[in-house]
Amino acid sequence: MIVANYVAAALLFVLGLYTVLTRRNLVKMVMGLSLMESSTYLLIVSLAHRPHSTAPVLVEPPPGRTAQQLVTGDVADPVLQNFCLTAIVIGVALTAVFLSAVVRIAQHYRTLDADDVRGMRG
Amino acid sequence: MTPTTLASLTPLPVVVPLAGAVLSPLLAWWSLRLPVIVSVATTAASAAILCLFVPTVLHGKVVSHYFGHWGPSHGSVLGIAFAVDAWGLIFALTTSVVGAVLLLYTLSELGHLGPRELGGYAGLFQLLIAALVAAGLTADIFNLFVWFEVAGLASYGLTGFFLERPIAVEAAFKILVLTTIAGFLILVGIALLYAEHGALGFGALRHSLAVQVSSSDRIALGLLVAGFATKAGLMPFHGWLPDAHTAAPGPVSALFSGLMVNLGLLAIVRLLYQVFPLHATHGLGLLTCLGVVSALLGALLALAQDDLKRVLAYDTVSQMGVLAVGFGTGSPAGTAGATYHLLNHALFKSLLFLVAGAIVHRTGVTKLSQLGGLWRSTPSLTIAFIVGTLSIAGAPPFNGYVSLGLIHEGVATTGEHVVYGVMLLAQVLTIAALARAVWLGFLRPRQSAYENEAKARPGMLTALAALAALCLAFGVLGEAALSRLMAPAAAGLLHPHGYVKSLLAPPVARVSPVVVHWSYWERKELAIVVVTVLLGICLVPLYLRRDEPHAVTALRRLHSGSVNDYAAYLSLGAILVVAGFALR
Numbered sequence: 035m036i037v038a039n040y041v042a043a044a045l046l047f048v049l050g051l052y053t054v055l056t057r058r059n060l061v062k063m064v065m066g067l068s069l070m071e072s073s074t075y076l077l078i079v080s081l082a083h084r085p086h087s088t089a090p091v092l093v094e095p096p097p098g099r100t101a102q103q104l105v106t107g108d109v110a111d112p113v114l115q116n117f118c119l120t121a122i123v124i125g126v127a128l129t130a131v132f133l134s135a136v137v138r139i140a141q142h143y144r145t146l147d148a149d150d151v152r153g154m155r156g
Numbered sequence: 157m158t159p160t161t162l163a164s165l166t167p168l169p170v171v172v173p174l175a176g177a178v179l180s181p182l183l184a185w186w187s188l189r190l191p192v193i194v195s196v197a198t199t200a201a202s203a204a205i206l207c208l209f210v211p212t213v214l215h216g217k218v219v220s221h222y223f224g225h226w227g228p229s230h231g232s233v234l235g236i237a238f239a240v241d242a243w244g245l246i247f248a249l250t251t252s253v254v255g256a257v258l259l260l261y262t263l264s265e266l267g268h269l270g271p272r273e274l275g276g277y278a279g280l281f282q283l284l285i286a287a288l289v290a291a292g293l294t295a296d297i298f299n300l301f302v303w304f305e306v307a308g309l310a311s312y313g314l315t316g317f318f319l320e321r322p323i324a325v326e327a328a329f330k331i332l333v334l335t336t337i338a339g340f341l342i343l344v345g346i347a348l349l350y351a352e353h354g355a356l357g358f359g360a361l362r363h364s365l366a367v368q369v370s371s372s373d374r375i376a377l378g379l380l381v382a383g384f385a386t387k388a389g390l391m392p393f394h395g396w397l398p399d400a401h402t403a404a405p406g407p408v409s410a411l412f413s414g415l416m417v418n419l420g421l422l423a424i425v426r427l428l429y430q431v432f433p434l435h436a437t438h439g440l441g442l443l444t445c446l447g448v449v450s451a452l453l454g455a456l457l458a459l460a461q462d463d464l465k466r467v468l469a470y471d472t473v474s475q476m477g478v479l480a481v482g483f484g485t486g487s488p489a490g491t492a493g494a495t496y497h498l499l500n501h502a503l504f505k506s507l508l509f510l511v512a513g514a515i516v517h518r519t520g521v522t523k524l525s526q527l528g529g530l531w532r533s534t535p536s537l538t539i540a541f542i543v544g545t546l547s548i549a550g551a552p553p554f555n556g557y558v559s560l561g562l563i564h565e566g567v568a569t570t571g572e573h574v575v576y577g578v579m580l581l582a583q584v585l586t587i588a589a590l591a592r593a594v595w596l597g598f599l600r601p602r603q604s605a606y607e608n609e610a611k612a613r614p615g616m617l618t619a620l621a622a623l624a625a626l627c628l629a630f631g632v633l634g635e636a637a638l639s640r641l642m643a644p645a646a647a648g649l650l651h652p653h654g655y656v657k658s659l660l661a662p663p664v665a666r667v668s669p670v671v672v673h674w675s676y677w678e679r680k681e682l683a684i685v686v687v688t689v690l691l692g693i694c695l696v697p698l699y700l701r702r703d704e705p706h707a708v709t710a711l712r713r714l715h716s717g718s719v720n721d722y723a724a725y726l727s728l729g730a731i732l733v734v735a736g737f738a739l740r
Contacts, residue, residue: 047340054720054723055720055723058718058720063333063720070340071336074340074343074344074347077347081347081348081350113350114347114350114351117346117347124305127309128332128336131309131312132329132332135312135316135329135332136329138316138319139322139325139326139329142325143322143326148718148719149718152326152716152717152718153322153323153326153717154323154398154399154403154466154717155712156460156461156712156713156717
């Protein structure tokens with residue numbers, strides 16, 4: 035089941051990259067980057083998975099389990115889930131910066147076509 | 157000072173500029189110049205705190221500190237550590253000292269802006285400097301990624317600082333796309349490493365990697381190197397670099413080129429030398445390949461540019477290549493020389509970009525074909541630019557002579573004659589590119605006067621004089637700097653046991669020393685300098701008289717300005733680098 039997650043993450047990443055490389059519309063490129071970003075979340079959360087484990091919320095053990103079971107590794111890896119949270123926070127900030135740059139470009143160049151936004155080249 | 161007290165000071169060089177970054181936008185409403193003055197003070201304070209580490213660290217010790225005292229227990233490490241070794245300390249000190257000089261310069265050049273602009277500018281500038289200093293000190297790979305992103309966010313804001321200029325926003329979008337993709341590569345690389353080893357600290361990772369380097373680790377290293385090479389501006393990951401430098405204000409270009417791109421190289425070098433066992437991967441060979449390509453093509457492109465700041469920006473690509481080749485040798489002379497060159501590059505490239513920024517800002521002319529005759533109107537700027545050019549050219553007594561000589565010696569000891577030849581060719585092209593800029597922009601007579609004169613102000617002159625003096629000082633005191641500063645840094649890289657030990661058993665560990673032999677007046681190196689400078693200068697009239705060579709035209713056509721193309725080059729480079737690491 036977790037292999038399916040890896041495959042899905044890889045597909046999403048490639049799909050996002052394909053969008054970034056082939057779409058000239060700047061908003062579509064930002065969407066492609068968001069897709070790539072989501073794929074990394076999926077990959078990281080899947081890496082944290084351990085068979086028959088529960089969520090790493092250690093306030094008190096879930097019903098049917100003792101605290102001892104949790105200590106011996108019966109929870110998903112919390113470090114990787116922390117990664118994911120950090121990456122999401124960074125991603126939100128990035129998307130905001132991205133979109134404000136796109137708005138500015140649209141105002142200056144009156145276009146969203148990346149081929150027309152080429153003031154500097156060579 | 158006891159080692160424990162010293163260790164507890166490690167977060168301060170980062171915390172002080174971070175606090176300044178938060179305060180600056182608020183202070184701007186109180187007094188217009190206050191945010192920039194505060195930022196000069198915080199960066200200088202950061203440098204002063206770092207100086208406290210100098211006696212201990214440069215005597216071959218590593219000082220480490222775990223945040224919240226989450227140190228290693230029962231052999232496993234959960235906490236985030238800062239570890240100060242000679243390599244990181246030189247990087248961090250260079251950043252904070254040059255950063256303070258750049259901010260001093262800003263005060264004089266951009267002092268006429270409004271409170272919103274100045275506050276935001278000072279805040280982002282300090283944020284970037286804090287991120288770079290932290291990246292130099294951190295000993296945790298995920299923490300390094302976070303500082304990479306912080307530096308990235310600050311750099312996006314600074315690139316698009318002149319929001320009213322279309323090219324500034326365009327450049328901001330390009331740097332955003334490329335750095336974001338690089339961030340994904342790094343994040344995936346870190347996740348793969350963690351999944352395999354269950355560790356993020358450099359010490360614990362090294363401990364685990366010393367046992368075995370699996371193929372998933374190699375792929376992870378490939379992704380990490382590709383991601384950080386984007387930050388370093390190595391080819392083919394460099395698409396963002398020339399545009400970002402062209403569009404940003406002069407001091408920001410200097411900050412990007414002199415300091416920020418070093419972050420990528422710092423991370424690559426830490427990973428290859430201190431985290432992964434040096435000979436378990438093809439790391440050094442691949443780094444040399446990237447370096448050779450960047451050094452040669454970057455210099456060639458610099459020669460062909462008409463925009464003054466683009467000449468310097470492509471030269472940065474070339475110089476990063478030289479640094480990569482130096483670190484790629486894996487020899488004491490090569491690594492010490494590359495560390496030295498990193499410091500020197502920060503000094504002379506900042507100097508050159510400040511001069512270029514002053515000229516562009518004052519006269520409003522950016523193109524070399526329209527410039528000229530600056531020697532008459534502003535001799536001080538001309539002298540500063542020529543000092544920078546001589547430093548890059550490696551002419552004694554300036555600083556480039558020592559570091560380039562060491563890198564050449566390092567390459568010679570590896571016996572790679574092709575690399576050696578390409579390095580010399582790149583050196584000739586670099587000299588030609590800058591000599592062409594000096595001739596066209598400064599020395600060539602110009603018929604009509606400028607609409608706005610490029611007069612230099614006292615604050616600007618102080619900053620330029622400080623950088624020029626440092627260029628000269630690090631050239632004259634070459635041998636002392638080498639044995640006191642660069643040899644300990646090379647030792648820390650070549651013998652990482654001390655670094656690892658300080659992390660696994662904090663707070664202090666000793667590094668076994670490395671001796672780098674070098675004599676200032678060696679005939680071979682002097683001959684190389686004379687020949688390359690003469691060839692470079694002779695190339696200028698030849699190049700100016702003839703049409704652009706087909707190879708250069710083709711190369712320039714590849715730099716189409718389309719962000720899709722640059723992302724494609726990045727992806728291609730990443731695939732090649734990952735394949736290079738995975739195959740063995």
